[in-house]
Amino acid sequence: MEKIRIIDIARKAGVSAGTVDRVIHERGEVSEDTRNKILKIINELGYTPDLVARALASKKKIKIGILIPDKETSSSYWSYPEKGMNTAINEIKHFGITASYYLFNLHQKESFEDKAAAMLKSGVDAVVIAPLFKNEASSLIDNLHHLNIPCVLVDTDIPDSASLSYVGQNSYKSGRVAAQLLSYSYTGKGDVLILTIARAHENMSHLQQRVQGFKDYFNTVKNKPAIYEVTVNETSDLELFEVLDNPFKKEISIVFVPNSRAFKVADYLSNVNKLGVKILGFDILEQNKEHLMKGNIDFLINQRPEDQGYIGIMTLYNKLVVKKEIERYQYSPIEIITSENIEFVVK
Amino acid sequence: MEKIRIIDIARKAGVSAGTVDRVIHERGEVSEDTRNKILKIINELGYTPDLVARALASKKKIKIGILIPDKETSSSYWSYPEKGMNTAINEIKHFGITASYYLFNLHQKESFEDKAAAMLKSGVDAVVIAPLFKNEASSLIDNLHHLNIPCVLVDTDIPDSASLSYVGQNSYKSGRVAAQLLSYSYTGKGDVLILTIARAHENMSHLQQRVQGFKDYFNTVKNKPAIYEVTVNETSDLELFEVLDNPFKKEISIVFVPNSRAFKVADYLSNVNKLGVKILGFDILEQNKEHLMKGNIDFLINQRPEDQGYIGIMTLYNKLVVKKEIERYQYSPIEIITSENIEFVVK
DNA sequence: CTGTTAGCGCCTTCAG
DNA sequence: CTGAAGGCGCTAACAG
Numbered sequence: 248m249e250k251i252r253i254i255d256i257a258r259k260a261g262v263s264a265g266t267v268d269r270v271i272h273e274r275g276e277v278s279e280d281t282r283n284k285i286l287k288i289i290n291e292l293g294y295t296p297d298l299v300a301r302a303l304a305s306k307k308k309i310k311i312g313i314l315i316p317d318k319e320t321s322s323s324y325w326s327y328p329e330k331g332m333n334t335a336i337n338e339i340k341h342f343g344i345t346a347s348y349y350l351f352n353l354h355q356k357e358s359f360e361d362k363a364a365a366m367l368k369s370g371v372d373a374v375v376i377a378p379l380f381k382n383e384a385s386s387l388i389d390n391l392h393h394l395n396i397p398c399v400l401v402d403t404d405i406p407d408s409a410s411l412s413y414v415g416q417n418s419y420k421s422g423r424v425a426a427q428l429l430s431y432s433y434t435g436k437g438d439v440l441i442l443t444i445a446r447a448h449e450n451m452s453h454l455q456q457r458v459q460g461f462k463d464y465f466n467t468v469k470n471k472p473a474i475y476e477v478t479v480n481e482t483s484d485l486e487l488f489e490v491l492d493n494p495f496k497k498e499i500s501i502v503f504v505p506n507s508r509a510f511k512v513a514d515y516l517s518n519v520n521k522l523g524v525k526i527l528g529f530d531i532l533e534q535n536k537e538h539l540m541k542g543n544i545d546f547l548i549n550q551r552p553e554d555q556g557y558i559g560i561m562t563l564y565n566k567l568v569v570k571k572e573i574e575r576y577q578y579s580p581i582e583i584i585t586s587e588n589i590e591f592v593v594k
Numbered sequence: 595m596e597k598i599r600i601i602d603i604a605r606k607a608g609v610s611a612g613t614v615d616r617v618i619h620e621r622g623e624v625s626e627d628t629r630n631k632i633l634k635i636i637n638e639l640g641y642t643p644d645l646v647a648r649a650l651a652s653k654k655k656i657k658i659g660i661l662i663p664d665k666e667t668s669s670s671y672w673s674y675p676e677k678g679m680n681t682a683i684n685e686i687k688h689f690g691i692t693a694s695y696y697l698f699n700l701h702q703k704e705s706f707e708d709k710a711a712a713m714l715k716s717g718v719d720a721v722v723i724a725p726l727f728k729n730e731a732s733s734l735i736d737n738l739h740h741l742n743i744p745c746v747l748v749d750t751d752i753p754d755s756a757s758l759s760y761v762g763q764n765s766y767k768s769g770r771v772a773a774q775l776l777s778y779s780y781t782g783k784g785d786v787l788i789l790t791i792a793r794a795h796e797n798m799s800h801l802q803q804r805v806q807g808f809k810d811y812f813n814t815v816k817n818k819p820a821i822y823e824v825t826v827n828e829t830s831d832l833e834l835f836e837v838l839d840n841p842f843k844k845e846i847s848i849v850f851v852p853n854s855r856a857f858k859v860a861d862y863l864s865n866v867n868k869l870g871v872k873i874l875g876f877d878i879l880e881q882n883k884e885h886l887m888k889g890n891i892d893f894l895i896n897q898r899p900e901d902q903g904y905i906g907i908m909t910l911y912n913k914l915v916v917k918k919e920i921e922r923y924q925y926s927p928i929e930i931i932t933s934e935n936i937e938f939v940v941k
Numbered sequence: 942c943t944g945t946t947a948g949c950g951c952c953t954t955c956a957g
Numbered sequence: 958c959t960g961a962a963g964g965c966g967c968t969a970a971c972a973g
Binding site (some may be wrong): 609610611612613616622623624625630647649650651652653 | 942946
């Protein structure tokens with residue numbers, strides 16, 4: 248199986264390499280006849296371009312725009328996807344790929360819109376975005392679609408949008424996993440509290456799906472406990488702690504926190520000295536990790552944010568450079584983290 | 595930050611590109627004086643070679659030898675590392691890297707030795723091996739060390755050997771994770787059985803470490819149950835089932851299987867209609883997966899065998915081509931798999 | 942010991 | 958519409 252080069256198919260077609268190159272890149276200026284002849288030979292010989300040689304010769308640059316939250320407004324969470332993206336960018340920079348970040352404030356949809364506009368204006372060839380504001384993101388995706396700019400979604404999906412791919416967890420299923428774990432240790436005593444701590448106006452569709460999955464699973468366990476659902480506004484810890492007094496008047500033995508705020512609950516419970524409550528939350532923030540190690544939090548669910556970032560960028564590389572088919576859904580694993588396996592996690 | 599080329603540093607040193615190339619590759623035939631001058635400039639300018647251009651120009655080939663079990667004698671388990679290795683090989687073949695497999699019979703140390711000898715004879719530049727036979731592997735590693743052939747270990751470590759890196763789990767810790775999970779659901783009723791089903795003469799240091807981790811953790815739980823340890827020879831299912839009657843005369847509520855044979859226990863227990871026993875095992879074989887989905891097995895621990903294969907090859911690439919520093923221990927995550935998250939696992 | 946030259950496979954002008 | 962030529966950055970002969 249010899250390697251086939253452009254010059255080989257050029258000779259076989261009785262034309263020059265330049266002409267073959269033109270049809271490969273669909274740059275036109277080739278007659279239908281020779282075009283078809285060349286295409287046929289390419290197919291017969293099973294030609295695949297040498298990406299290394301191409302990278303060396305080509306001056307074409309691909310600019311990737313990245314629209315994600317900044318680390319400051321996200322308790323450092325978004326530093327992980329960013330790290331993974333940087334790794335990917337570093338691996339593929341040889342192929343003429345560059346990237347620039349447009350970091351928005353996680354709590355301000357105006358910030359999202361501003362950065363999105365700036366990104367579009369700068370002229371990008373492909374983007375990966377975290378569509379945390381549903382309406383604003385939807386209209387951005389529409390725009391990108393019309394401009395023929397491929398778009399990868401990370402962390403959150405917008406189901407029927409014209410995006411190339413979604414990289415992230417299946418939220419509903421992650422809720423089910425949470426329920427399964429907590430139901431294992433359920434002794435029949437005490438009730439279950441689903442506790443959502445979130446900012447006003449935060450996009451909560453993610454959280455709602457997790458909660459739904461959790462409830463659906465828990466409703467199938469026998470001797471099922473009562474399940475209470477409480478949503479509280481994330482303000483100061485002082486206020487929060489006061490608000491929490493109320494739900495915990497009930498005898499609660501299990502708490503499900505559908506986002507990264509489990510540490511706040513653990514803070515509260517160790518404060519009021521209520522021990523023996525099982526807690527499960529999401530995401531390996533430093534504060535969550537501390538409580539996990541102390542035994543105040545029992546399980547965390549990790550979604551490999553760094554991997555998600557890496558895959559997000561690589562998806563664009565595979566689309567534009569390797570020209571591979573891209574899967575619409577690239578689900579991340581739903582990783583169960585305890586105090587005993589946390590030292591080996593891949594963020 | 596302009597890109598620095600060989601020609602740039604050649605001009606600055608007042609020599610030709612060829613000379614610079616010679617010092618970069620330590621090919622000698624350069625006077626100490628010019629050598630030092632060039633080295634100095636390389637450092638000042640922070641030159642890093644363009645790997646793409648190098649790959650295109652270089653004729654040098656790197657041959658990787660891969661010494662792992664065949665799929666046939668391993669219930670298909672080793673098809674996963676092989677798949678990961680193929681992925682890696684495909685990504686780096688542009689850099690003149692080729693690989694050939696030397697697959698041995700998992701149950702015959704002679705097979706291991708034969709294949710090892712064949713591999714050495716064929717003349718490889720680097721190897722990744724699964725050192726499943728301790729003594730035989732140790733002497734192979736010694737040989738490789740003397741021949742200056744870098745060697746990556748996957749799946750099983752040989753602690754004080756002269757190998758470049760180990761890619762796999764920390765067995766002791768995976769046993770602890772198993773114990774933690776099972777202790778969560780321990781209600782205080784029934785005892786614990788550690789059941790090792792293995793071939794005679796199988797290398798068991800891996801399993802012993804898992805068992806040790808399991809026991810160490812379980813001994814810290816309060817109201818700790820009795821822990822029985824049974825090792826049975828893996829022969830026919832018929833014989834196995836007879837042997838198992840004995841340990842299960844006790845009231846067992848938890849079974850820990852420190853290898854991939856959990857499905858055999860599940861087979862047995864559903865056969866004799868003993869329900870309600872919690873089982874934890876290792877590795878996502880098809881048979882284990884089926885029992886997990888049916889609820890006959892509660893947890894599986896996954897070690898990402900495909901990833902391990904991928905990383906094993908990439909480690910050699912990073913060593914020989916990228917010239918990166920390599921970590922001696924590259925621990926795989928200890929992944930907890932249940933019926934609810936198994937659909938998202940990365941093998 | 943050192944410089945020169947001819948590619949590696951592909952892309953990109955620039956003539957024609 | 959097509960061919961020829963030069964070059965991407967580096968390597969590897971071959972002179973000198």
